[in-house]
Amino acid sequence: MDPYRLPRTVVPNRYDLRLEPDLTTLTFRGVETVAITVNEPVREIFFNAIELAIDEAVVVDARGREQRAAATLDETTERGRLEVPEPLAVGAGQLRLTFRGTLNDKLRGFYRSVYKDPSGVSRTMAATQFEATDARRAFPCWDEPAFKAVFAVTLVIDPALTAVSNTRIVGETREGARKVVRFADSIIMSTYLVAFVVGELESTDPIGVGPTPVRVWCVPGKRRLAAFGHEIAVASLKYFEDYYGLPYPGDKLDFLAIPDFAAGAMENLGAITFRETALLVDEAAASHAELQRVADVVAHENAHMWFGDLVTMTWWNGIWLNEAFATFMEMLAVDAWKPQWQRWVAFGVSRGAAMSVDGLHSTRSIEFPVTAPREADAMFDVLTYEKGASVLRMLEQYLGPEVFRAGVRQYLTTHRFGNADTGDLWAALGHASGQPIPAVMDGWIFAPGYPLVSASIERGELVLRQQRFTYLREPLRWWGAGATGASATTPARWQVPVQLRLSAGGRDSVERVLLSEPEVRRPLPAGCDSVVVNEGGHGFYRVRYDAELLGRVVARLPALAAIERYNLVNDAWAVTLAGLMPLTDYLDLTARFRDERDKNVWTMLIGSLAMLNRLAPPDARPGLEALVRDRVGPALTALGWDSRAGEDELTRQLRGDLIRALGTLGSDRSVQAQAAERYGAHMHGSSPVDPNVLPALIAVLAYSGDPERYADFLERFRAATTPQEEQRYLYALTALPQPELIAQTLGRTINGEIRTQDAPFVVRSLLMTVQAREQAWEFVKKQWDTMDRLYPKHGMRRMAEGVTGLITPELEADVHRFFQDRHIEFGGKVLEQYLEQLRVAVALREREAAALAAYVARRTTR
Numbered sequence: 001m002d003p004y005r006l007p008r009t010v011v012p013n014r015y016d017l018r019l020e021p022d023l024t025t026l027t028f029r030g031v032e033t034v035a036i037t038v039n040e041p042v043r044e045i046f047f048n049a050i051e052l053a054i055d056e057a058v059v060v061d062a063r064g065r066e067q068r069a070a071a072t073l074d075e076t077t078e079r080g081r082l083e084v085p086e087p088l089a090v091g092a093g094q095l096r097l098t099f100r101g102t103l104n105d106k107l108r109g110f111y112r113s114v115y116k117d118p119s120g121v122s123r124t125m126a127a128t129q130f131e132a133t134d135a136r137r138a139f140p141c142w143d144e145p146a147f148k149a150v151f152a153v154t155l156v157i158d159p160a161l162t163a164v165s166n167t168r169i170v171g172e173t174r175e176g177a178r179k180v181v182r183f184a185d186s187i188i189m190s191t192y193l194v195a196f197v198v199g200e201l202e203s204t205d206p207i208g209v210g211p212t213p214v215r216v217w218c219v220p221g222k223r224r225l226a227a228f229g230h231e232i233a234v235a236s237l238k239y240f241e242d243y244y245g246l247p248y249p250g251d252k253l254d255f256l257a258i259p260d261f262a263a264g265a266m267e268n269l270g271a272i273t274f275r276e277t278a279l280l281v282d283e284a285a286a287s288h289a290e291l292q293r294v295a296d297v298v299a300h301e302n303a304h305m306w307f308g309d310l311v312t313m314t315w316w317n318g319i320w321l322n323e324a325f326a327t328f329m330e331m332l333a334v335d336a337w338k339p340q341w342q343r344w345v346a347f348g349v350s351r352g353a354a355m356s357v358d359g360l361h362s363t364r365s366i367e368f369p370v371t372a373p374r375e376a377d378a379m380f381d382v383l384t385y386e387k388g389a390s391v392l393r394m395l396e397q398y399l400g401p402e403v404f405r406a407g408v409r410q411y412l413t414t415h416r417f418g419n420a421d422t423g424d425l426w427a428a429l430g431h432a433s434g435q436p437i438p439a440v441m442d443g444w445i446f447a448p449g450y451p452l453v454s455a456s457i458e459r460g461e462l463v464l465r466q467q468r469f470t471y472l473r474e475p476l477r478w479w480g481a482g483a484t485g486a487s488a489t490t491p492a493r494w495q496v497p498v499q500l501r502l503s504a505g506g507r508d509s510v511e512r513v514l515l516s517e518p519e520v521r522r523p524l525p526a527g528c529d530s531v532v533v534n535e536g537g538h539g540f541y542r543v544r545y546d547a548e549l550l551g552r553v554v555a556r557l558p559a560l561a562a563i564e565r566y567n568l569v570n571d572a573w574a575v576t577l578a579g580l581m582p583l584t585d586y587l588d589l590t591a592r593f594r595d596e597r598d599k600n601v602w603t604m605l606i607g608s609l610a611m612l613n614r615l616a617p618p619d620a621r622p623g624l625e626a627l628v629r630d631r632v633g634p635a636l637t638a639l640g641w642d643s644r645a646g647e648d649e650l651t652r653q654l655r656g657d658l659i660r661a662l663g664t665l666g667s668d669r670s671v672q673a674q675a676a677e678r679y680g681a682h683m684h685g686s687s688p689v690d691p692n693v694l695p696a697l698i699a700v701l702a703y704s705g706d707p708e709r710y711a712d713f714l715e716r717f718r719a720a721t722t723p724q725e726e727q728r729y730l731y732a733l734t735a736l737p738q739p740e741l742i743a744q745t746l747g748r749t750i751n752g753e754i755r756t757q758d759a760p761f762v763v764r765s766l767l768m769t770v771q772a773r774e775q776a777w778e779f780v781k782k783q784w785d786t787m788d789r790l791y792p793k794h795g796m797r798r799m800a801e802g803v804t805g806l807i808t809p810e811l812e813a814d815v816h817r818f819f820q821d822r823h824i825e826f827g828g829k830v831l832e833q834y835l836e837q838l839r840v841a842v843a844l845r846e847r848e849a850a851a852l853a854a855y856v857a858r859r860t861t862r
């Protein structure tokens with residue numbers, strides 16, 4: 001028998017599920033009746049269950065014969081097995097189970113979340129997180145996405161508490177001292193989408209979208225932070241009903257902020273759960289980045305109500321269908337809601353993050369075989385979300401938005417209430433477009449990596465060539481090679497929809513070329529003086545111009561769209577990391593961007609300078625700081641410290657980003673002094689600071705802080721009144737340079753002071769900080785087992801990403817030793833990717849340290 005897939009001899013149709021959680025004893029009792037179909041006359045029934053005790057099991061078969069079943073649980077396969085004395089009659093039957101479990105503190109299954117109420121008293125609530133395979137921790141079930149069923153939930157709770165589940169409440173009665181809350185039947189759906197939340201909760205008034213009431217829920221005292229999330233929830237629901245051409249599939253829609261939440265949010269049908277930072281925000285006090293995060297996550301989860309909930313992947317290898325689509329739709333909805341945010345330009349940063357991982361030999365294809373549930377967990381990464389969304393955007397632009405939408409509508413209509421695979425989506429899009437979609441798309445979905453498109457002019461012709469882009473020439477040599485299998489060499493050829501902009505005599509023309517061969521040549525129009533490859537910036541490939549073309553493109557920099565300038569810098573930095581461009585040439589290029597005013601382009605520039613800061617030898621660092629001041633300073637001088645009337649939100653956010661870069665990476669004393677002065681005035685109420693700038697001031701003051709500052713920030717972290725304020729001060733605690741303060745922050749990641757939902761990210765941040773990284777690494781090695789015990793299961797994987805910041809040959813060797821000696825694995829190719837990213841960075845250091853030192857020395861002595 002397949003150890004990971006349940007047999008289909010007996011399958012569920014409907015669960016009547018009654019759960020009684022006790023927030024005092026932190027346990028729950030459950031009774032469920034599952035309507036089943038017996039397909040073969042078996043004596044055994046298999047389902048999923050773990051960390052549950054089954055007290056009683058009765059099976060009734062199609063002949064009405066009732067048999068008591070012996071129940072056994074196998075913790076390794078996470079399965080329950082019922083055995084009855086006589087074979088079951090084929091046909092409709094029923095399974096009745098009584099069981100018990102614990103409200104755990106690992107933020108998965110049915111778990112507890114502890115928070116302080118406005119008077120500082122500790123309170124407990126219970127919530128669920130089931131994706132990918134943790135519904136089995138809350139109730140015995142067929143916990144695979146293809147076993148769709150109807151769920152009728154009843155929660156038996158303390159009358160003082162509130163219960164929320166996927167559907168509307170249809171009855172509320174008393175049973176002794178308990179309140180019995182009955183919820184309506186759900187649509188037919190997968191187990192991982194079931195949810196229940198029990199606690200002291202308050203909600204906004206509902207806003208109706210057609211027949212659907214939409215509400216935001218939170219713990220008491222935080223309702224004032226719900227308005228912004230509520231607004232995008234309503235706006236995106238309207239947008240999606242229109243785009244998909246199908247009504248919202250549930251009977252109500254609740255958005256719930258949970259104080260302890262491992263992921264960002266979870267798309268449970270009708271009861272979407274969030275970590276507080278992703279839903280609750282004070283619009284007037286938040287930065288653009290903080291607001292955009294809320295808008296993104298709310299729209300993303302909402303998009304899942306169709307893509308994921310109504311139509312679900314058949315198995316976890318198709319998780320990209322869910323996540324890539326939700327990410328793509330999130331962009332469309334937020335872009336429609338606030339066009340001034342230029343969401344698709346900002347998406348360049350996400351696309352860039354996916355290209356960083358996908359340029360590794362240890363990358364994987366978007367759709368990737370999954371057998372064990374552990375492997376499904378490793379699929380929730382930038383390749384599934386961001387690369388997936390990027391290639392969908394590329395396809396949408398190639399087919400045209402109307403045609404693309406028609407295909408999506410057809411896909412959803414055909415497969416609603418069912419399961420579907422990638423091939424089904426291609427079929428629908430192919431039908432709508434009349435194009436051979438698999439031929440174009442399969443290389444992007446089923447093969448790892450992406451092309452580097454080289455552009456050159458040869459004998460008056462434009463020559464485009466494609467080859468796979470990788471940072472390293474050879475796959476990384478590491479001890480685990482073979483465990484995951486050496487990355488197969490795939491033919492380095494894609495069907496690349498290339499958009500070109502040709503400029504001749506001041507006139508621009510756009511042309512589309514499907515680059516399907518290793519090389520194509522096309523004549524250039526007479527007088528053509530510039531060619532931009534990847535016009536509009538939607539393509540998931542990198543461009544490398546020959547020297548002549550690059551010169552022409554750079555000469556016309558202001559004529560490029562922001563996303564094109566972003567891609568120009570991003571691609572130049574990538575080929576520098578790959579050893580295809582000297583670092584000094586890249587640094588020369590950054591000098592051309594002093595007049596840049598786009599926030600996203602600056603995110604790229606500052607990101608590359610931050611990486612150089614992490615890999616620079618200590619003696620080169622003062623020179624590098626001076627270089628940062630030289631590159632970034634003029635933009636801040638031009639913008640000024642104070643916001644101007646009529647200035648847009650993105651410019652205000654850029655001001656904050658520039659101040660942060662100058663005050664930290666640039667170690668700019670005058671910026672640090674100015675930051676201290678303005679922060680002081682803001683706190684005294686004499687001169688309020690723009691919310692886009694305030695987080696930057698906090699970061700700068702932390703960077704240049706002392707024990708007194710630390711004590712103040714720690715107090716403000718504890719007393720924060722919004723999730724965003726709490727995060728700002730929490731991460732500030734990772735930035736002070738004094739070893740004793742770093743030790744204090746590290747200690748707080750395992751003593752319960754920092755929530756386990758945040759602690760792994762705090763440690764990651766310390767590992768990526770030059771002043772703290774060695775100390776943090778020693779701490780991680782020593783406390784590994786403690787952290788592994790405390791943190792939610794994704795925590796260790798997220799934290800370990802911090803090793804990519806340990807950019808010295810000695811630390812790299814030590815990282816390898818540690819993971820090898822401890823036999824640590826994160827599932828999929830995660831660890832191998834971290835190690836390869838580290839190798840890319842250390843290799844740049846080994847190759848370019850001397851040139852970097854000489855370059856910055858020349859600059860500073862000049």
Ligand SMILES: [Zn+2]
Binds near residue numbers: 300
């Ligand atoms: Zn999602």
